[in-house]
Amino acid sequence: MAVLGSREQMCIHEEVSKLRGKAQNNGCHYLCKKRMCRHNNIVTDYMKNNTELGSEPFDIEDLVNIGRTKGPCPYYISRELSKSVDILFAPYNYLIDPGNRRSLTGISWDNAVLIFDEAHNLESICADAASFDLLTSNLTSCITEAQECIQLCSFKRSIENSAEKQFDPENYAILKALLMALEKKIGELVIDSKELGYTKPGSYIYEFLSELNITSETSKKLIETIDSASLLLEEGNSGETKAGVKAKSTVSRLETIRDMLDIIFKGGGQNHAKYYSFHVNESSRQTSGDSLQVFGKASRTLSWWCFNPGLAMEEFLKLGVRSIILTSGTLSPLDSLAMELNLEFPVRLENPHVISQDQIWVGVVPVGPSGHPLNSSYRTRETVKYKQELGTVIVNFARIVPDGLLVFFPSYSMMDKCIDYWKNRWMIAQYGRECASISSQL
Numbered sequence: 392m393a394v395l396g397s398r399e400q401m402c403i404h405e406e407v408s409k410l411r412g413k414a415q416n417n418g419c420h421y422l423c424k425k426r427m428c429r430h431n432n433i434v435t436d437y438m439k440n441n442t443e444l445g446s447e448p449f450d451i452e453d454l455v456n457i458g459r460t461k462g463p464c465p466y467y468i469s470r471e472l473s474k475s476v477d478i479l480f481a482p483y484n485y486l487i488d489p490g491n492r493r494s495l496t497g498i499s500w501d502n503a504v505l506i507f508d509e510a511h512n513l514e515s516i517c518a519d520a521a522s523f524d525l526l527t528s529n530l531t532s533c534i535t536e537a538q539e540c541i542q543l544c545s546f547k548r549s550i551e552n553s554a555e556k557q558f559d560p561e562n563y564a565i566l567k568a569l570l571m572a573l574e575k576k577i578g579e580l581v582i583d584s585k586e587l588g589y590t591k592p593g594s595y596i597y598e599f600l601s602e603l604n605i606t607s608e609t610s611k612k613l614i615e616t617i618d619s620a621s622l623l624l625e626e627g628n629s630g631e632t633k634a635g636v637k638a639k640s641t642v643s644r645l646e647t648i649r650d651m652l653d654i655i656f657k658g659g660g661q662n663h664a665k666y667y668s669f670h671v672n673e674s675s676r677q678t679s680g681d682s683l684q685v686f687g688k689a690s691r692t693l694s695w696w697c698f699n700p701g702l703a704m705e706e707f708l709k710l711g712v713r714s715i716i717l718t719s720g721t722l723s724p725l726d727s728l729a730m731e732l733n734l735e736f737p738v739r740l741e742n743p744h745v746i747s748q749d750q751i752w753v754g755v756v757p758v759g760p761s762g763h764p765l766n767s768s769y770r771t772r773e774t775v776k777y778k779q780e781l782g783t784v785i786v787n788f789a790r791i792v793p794d795g796l797l798v799f800f801p802s803y804s805m806m807d808k809c810i811d812y813w814k815n816r817w818m819i820a821q822y823g824r825e826c827a828s829i830s831s832q833l
Contacts, residue, residue, distance in 0.1 A: 393472035395481040395495075396451045401466040403458045404428055413646045417625035419466075430464035437463040438471050445472050473498060483507065487520045487703050489653065500710035510717035514731050517700035522667075523651045525693040530574045532644040537567035540620045558623075562616050569613070570648070572603050577693050582673050593667025596655055596695055607659050610652045617649045655695065666699035701733025708734075759784050767801055778812045 398415050402408040407418045407428075422428040438444070454465035473479050474497030485491045486505065507513055540563035547558050576599070582589045600606070605613065624645075657663060673691050707715060715734065722728055729736045758764055759780035764771075771777050789796055800806035 392448060392478040392480065393445055393469055393476040394449070394451055394454075395469050395473060395479065395485055396454075396466070398466050400451055401455060401458070401464075401469065403430060403455065403465065413621070414625070417621050421622065421625045428464065430458060430462060431467050434463045434467045434471060437461065438468065444468070445476055483513070483516050484520065486707075487517055489657075489706070490650065492706075500707075500712055502711065502713045504714045504716065505707060505712055506716045506718065508718050511719040511721045513717065514700040514728070517703035517732070518697045521654060521697035521700075521702050523647075523654055523695055525647065525651060527574060527577060527691045527693075529644055529647060530570060530577075533648055534567055534570045534574065536620065536624060536645050537563050537570060540623050541567065543623055543626070563620060566613065566616050566620070569603060569605065573605075576603065577671060577691050580671050580691075582671065585673055588670055588672035590671075591669040593664040593669055593695065594661060595669045596664065596667070597661055599669070600655070605652075607656045610656045614649050614652055617645045620645050651695075663699075663702055666697060666702060668694075668696045668698065670694045670696060699733070700731055704732045704734055756784065760787060767805075772801070772805060773808070775812070778809050779816070781809065782813045782816075 398407070398419055399411060402415065402419065404419070404422070407415055407422065410418050419428070423431045426432060451465075454468055457463065457468070458465040473495065479498070485495065541560045544558045544560040544563060548560070580589050597606075671691055671693050673689050704715070715736075717728075717736075723741065725736070725739055725741065756765060760783050761780060763776055763780040765781060765784065766772075766777070767781075785796070785798060800809065
């Protein structure tokens with residue numbers, strides 16, 4: 392067996408392990424390409440000398456421990472093992488996301504059996520993997536990166552006299568101009584209602600982009616340019632270009648544009664657009680902590696949302712897998728699940744619940760002991776009266792329910808606020824009792 396994980400979980404390189412996201416991936420690719428990672432350089436020899444690896448169960452922590460004690464890269468050990476094992480464990484997104492799936496080289500999908508355990512979230516994961524949200528603030532970061540690429544190329548050409556296409560500043564100037572035009576076009580859309588935003592059928596994305604000369608054909612060139620830009624920026628971050636020309640960002644935002652183009656022009660066709668919705672919304676404040684907010688300026692988000700999770704599952708049928716097995720305690724109703732995923736599932740098994748009917752009671756408690764409504768809406772849940780009433784209800788239930796309670800809150804922050812209030816109230820009450828006791832003694 393083998394288990395796959397991310398570089399964030401497995402990387403042991405002293406510098407690359409400190410990075411995150413695409414910056415970490417690009418840093419790893421760059422060092423491996425230059426054979427500058429000592430951990431990756433010894434993976435092949437380690438695998439040859441330890442052929443028994445994978446014959447006994449192990450987890451990610453075991454691989455990392457091998458890397459730290461013996462030296463080989465845990466990430467690439469798992470990748471090498473994945474090419475020949477019988478059972479491969481991996482997160483959902485390694486299979487569902489097309490980019491991640493392409494990276495799993497050497498795996499034979501033909502006649503494979505895919506088992507999705509805890510599959511109750513599979514529909515939303517499939518739909519999310521086929522959708523995107525492009526914030527104008529992230530687009531601004533992409534424009535900045537394209538400008539950095541122009542400067543890096545000009546510098547490299549001046550000192551290396553290189554004529555490589557990868558170092559042609561004209562390519563990145565065109566990319567920058569396109570991104571600026573896209574930013575302007577998103578900003579020019581007339582949004583009559585901030586609540587409703589600007590919505591069109593999914594196919595409108597092609598009309599919208601064609602006015603910028605972004606088509607199925609030109610997108611291929613754009614993707615090549617972005618791939619080159621990611622490597623160029625990583626060289627800039629590693630100080631490879633010297634002489635003070637250094638890329639500023641630690642994560643390549645341009646990769647989000649690449650992912651977006653992959654989704655839109657999937658398979659070179661437009662048939663999948665009928666399952667999508669084109670939407671642009673405007674907000675006065677930035678909701679993403681991943682980018683800088685421009686104060687006083689409204690932020691817009693271009694979204695292309697997928698409403699057919701079956702699109703992701705269809706890819707597995709094209710790969711020729713033998714079986715797709717979904718397991719979970721909460722998949723019912725199975726008919727609607729099969730329809731959503733666009734798969735027939737000829738073999739189905741539903742087991743009875745282990746809890747008998749006489750052990751279950753479901754009800755709503757609308758008011759507390761004092762008659763105050765238990766309304767946890769945004770307007771009332773911050774009030775002292777609500778927190779006090781909720782605490783009293785829980786205490787009363789705890790008196791009659793044996794062996795403990797499991798209480799769910801609307802959010803972690805709400806839970807923390809309630810617990811803080813109850814603790815402080817108890818301390819105040821305790822202090823009051825102590826004062827009363829001292830007073831009576833006096």
